[in-house]
Amino acid sequence: MRNISDLIEHYLKQILQTSSEGTVEIQRSELADKFSCVPSQINYVISTRFTLEKGYYVESKRGGGGYIRIQRVDLPSLEAVQRHVSHTVGAEIDQTSAEGLIYQLEEADFLSEREARLIRAAITREALSIGLPLRDQIRAKLLKAMLVTLLTK
Template identity: 65%
Template structure:
């Protein structure tokens, strides 16, 4: 059985998919009422599952007419993907950033579930058991190499 966070996440993703613009505006309290949960549960889902690393931009306006806007950021086209990889990864990459990029590629169906699992395993801090900043440098190089190999036409 899925928990309430998973249900809310899937609901929001479906709303994003159904919107022609790739963005939705929600009222936190209205959504909490709809799912019979506390508003902080909505905050939790948005702050942990709709992050920039996972390919989402979240904006909020507080106050009486406030809203939360979630926008899906699209990955660039295949032709410029290599440039995007080098620019977005850079010379260092944390495990959180690597996992976020893998998540974004998986959501965009650029890579398969199996490829995502292999990538996550390869860049895990337990596997690259050397001190920082060298670990983040190696992780960045590994991510670049894996993505370039996977995304070859």
């Protein structure tokens, strides 16, 4: 059985998929009531699972008429994706940012689930058991090499 965070994430992603604009606007308190949880649980899900690295733009307005707006940011063409990868990775990249990029590419169907799992396995702290900053530099080189290979037609 999935936990409450997974259920909230799944619910929001379903709404985003059915939205013609690729945007969902919700009220934190209404969503918390729907899932019988505290509003901070909603904040947690949005701040950890709907990040820019994962392909989402989140706008929040607090107060009585406040809302949270989540918009899916789609990657356009393969060429643009290659530029995005080159810009995002740079000379070094931490594990969280690398995983966010992989997630975004998988969600946009530029990587298969299997390819994404293999890349994640190769760039983990455990696989690259060396000190910083060398680990982030090697992770960047590995990630670039794998993504350039997979994203070249």
